[in-house]
Amino acid sequence: MTAATLTIDLNAIVKNWQALDAKSASSVETAAVVKADGYGLDAGRVAAALSKAGARSFFVALAEEGIAVRKAVGNDADIYIFSGMMLTDAEPIKQYNLIPLLNSPSQLVKYRMGMSEYPFGVQIDSGMNRLGMEPADFAQVREKAKNAKLVMSHLACADTPDHAQNQQQLQCFRNLTDGMKVRRSLAATGGTLLGKDYHFDMCRPGVGLYGGEPFEAANPVVTVSIPVIQTRDVEVGESVGYAASWVAQRPSKIATIAAGYADGLIRAMGNSQVFIWAGNKPCPIVGRVSMDLLTVDVTDIGQVPTHMEILNSHQTVDLLADAAGTIGYEILTSLGARYKRDYIGG
Numbered sequence: 610m611t612a613a614t615l616t617i618d619l620n621a622i623v624k625n626w627q628a629l630d631a632k633s634a635s636s637v638e639t640a641a642v643v644k645a646d647g648y649g650l651d652a653g654r655v656a657a658a659l660s661k662a663g664a665r666s667f668f669v670a671l672a673e674e675g676i677a678v679r680k681a682v683g684n685d686a687d688i689y690i691f692s693g694m695m696l697t698d699a700e701p702i703k704q705y706n707l708i709p710l711l712n713s714p715s716q717l718v719k720y721r722m723g724m725s726e727y728p729f730g731v732q733i734d735s736g737m738n739r740l741g742m743e744p745a746d747f748a749q750v751r752e753k754a755k756n757a758k759l760v761m762s763h764l765a766c767a768d769t770p771d772h773a774q775n776q777q778q779l780q781c782f783r784n785l786t787d788g789m790k791v792r793r794s795l796a797a798t799g800g801t802l803l804g805k806d807y808h809f810d811m812c813r814p815g816v817g818l819y820g821g822e823p824f825e826a827a828n829p830v831v832t833v834s835i836p837v838i839q840t841r842d843v844e845v846g847e848s849v850g851y852a853a854s855w856v857a858q859r860p861s862k863i864a865t866i867a868a869g870y871a872d873g874l875i876r877a878m879g880n881s882q883v884f885i886w887a888g889n890k891p892c893p894i895v896g897r898v899s900m901d902l903l904t905v906d907v908t909d910i911g912q913v914p915t916h917m918e919i920l921n922s923h924q925t926v927d928l929l930a931d932a933a934g935t936i937g938y939e940i941l942t943s944l945g946a947r948y949k950r951d952y953i954g955g
Contacts, residue, residue, distance in 0.1 A: 612949045613835040613868040614916075617650050619658040620954030621828040625818045626659055628826060629801050633808045640666035642797065642815030643678055644691065649942040650819065650831070651950075653681035658955040659818075660686060668813055672698040675707040689730055689759065691740065694720060702727060708758055712740050714750045721753060730759035735781040735795075736774055737765040747785055759792050759811065767799025767807075768823045779807060799823050821937035822927045831941070833920040833948070835866040835885070835903070840913050849904050850879075850896025864892075864907045866917055869899045873943030874919065878933035879903075886918045 630639035641664045647655035652674060656667055660682040667682065668689045669675045675688045682688075687708055693716050694702065694709040702709060702724070710730040711717045720729055731754045734741035741762060742750070754760060762782050766772035782795050793809040798817035800807040802824065817824030820831065843849060843861045866885065870876045879898040884891035885905045896904045907913050920929060926937040933940070 611836055612947055613833060613872060614951055615944055615948035616832040616834070616951045616953065617654075618828070618830050618832075618953045619654060621820065621830045622650075622655055622818050623658055623662045623954070625820065625824065625827045625830070626662060626664060626814070629798070629812070629814045629817055629824065630663075632801055633812055634805065636810075637808045638666060638811045639801075640664065640668060640689075640794075640811055640813040641818060642668045642813055644668060644670040644674060644815070645942050646674070646677075648816065648819045648938070649944050651952075653677050654952060654955055655818075656686075657681040661955075666811065666813070668815075672701045672705075672707055672709075676701055676705050679705040679707070687758070691732070693732070693740075699724065710759070710761060711742075713742060714746050717742075717750055717753055728758045730761060731757045733760065733762045733782065733785055735762040735764075735778040735785070737763055737778075739763070744781060744785055751785070751789070755789065755791060757791050759794055760786055760789065761794040761811075761813075763797065764795065764800050764803075764807070767797065767803060770799075770803060775803060775807075816938055816941075819941055820926060821941070829922045829925055831920050831926065831944070832918060833868070833944070834916045834918050835868045836916050837864050837913060838867050838902075839865045840907065841865075848896075851899065852897060854879075854897055855895040859908070861895075861906055862908045862913070863895065864905045864913055864917070866903050866905060867901065868919070869901045869903060871900045872945045872947055873940065874898060874903065875933040875935060875940070875943070877935070878929065881932040881934075883919070883929060883932045884924060886921055886923055887914050889923070891923070892917070 641659045643652040646652045656678045666687040690709045693712040710732040732741040766774045794811040796807040796812045798814040801812040820827045843857045848856045876898045890910045895906045926940045930937045
């Protein structure tokens, strides 16, 4: 028996990047966020495919992630580090030409004192209260930031277009940065979709590249195909799985397939209307999700295939996430190491 297969369509990621790029003016650069190992899909492969398509700037969470991306895309691209510069980051920043997004006045002062010949960016907290300089702090060091390669902030509510905080953060960012002769960035995927007022000099989509909301027009990127281990007939009144939580109401045929919550298929989805697909035919999960196994009602499909799919064009990461009470980001980044990985394109 082979492992479950995770198929990643790099061509679809490129098409999503191109579609998001087309939403801004030609003077606006579209970068790519490839943190968390390219949202769990291999940052090196993703970045290399996007670099071939024309992406020139990439964003990672940590310096260590930046090293993998640099090796994949060569020396010409800009690679920004959201976390700024931590104690052990000086050498990788120098060696791999990475650009920290400095998050506090003290980081900025230390960087200018010890690494003034290396490029840097600045991150402003315009209202999320997560990372970045507070507005008052940035106002005090604004002159020191005039040589920054990029000044950026991050929207907290861009997935909700009519949320009042979008306009509040936009105005805050403008108040702090208007008049600076430095490139600016405010929009990730949601901000890109909010329109030109949010685009400034660079948009930096993340989850939309990988087929996730709020980019509803995105091409699906991932397919998960799971081998069928066994089928069995279950009589009326018999239960399936832990805690006997599902009981057959009719004579049923149950397939057991080889993946579970150890593979990122979150246990909570067993309590919801998630389907496993046999071609174009949906089959409900029955019983609880186990560590390594799922049980599926295949009574109505006729011949049971050798493999069934849980992620595909019918059931995207966001549909699966909704059913599991989470978000598409968590589904993508939880897909584990046990999958056999196949790549299309790139």
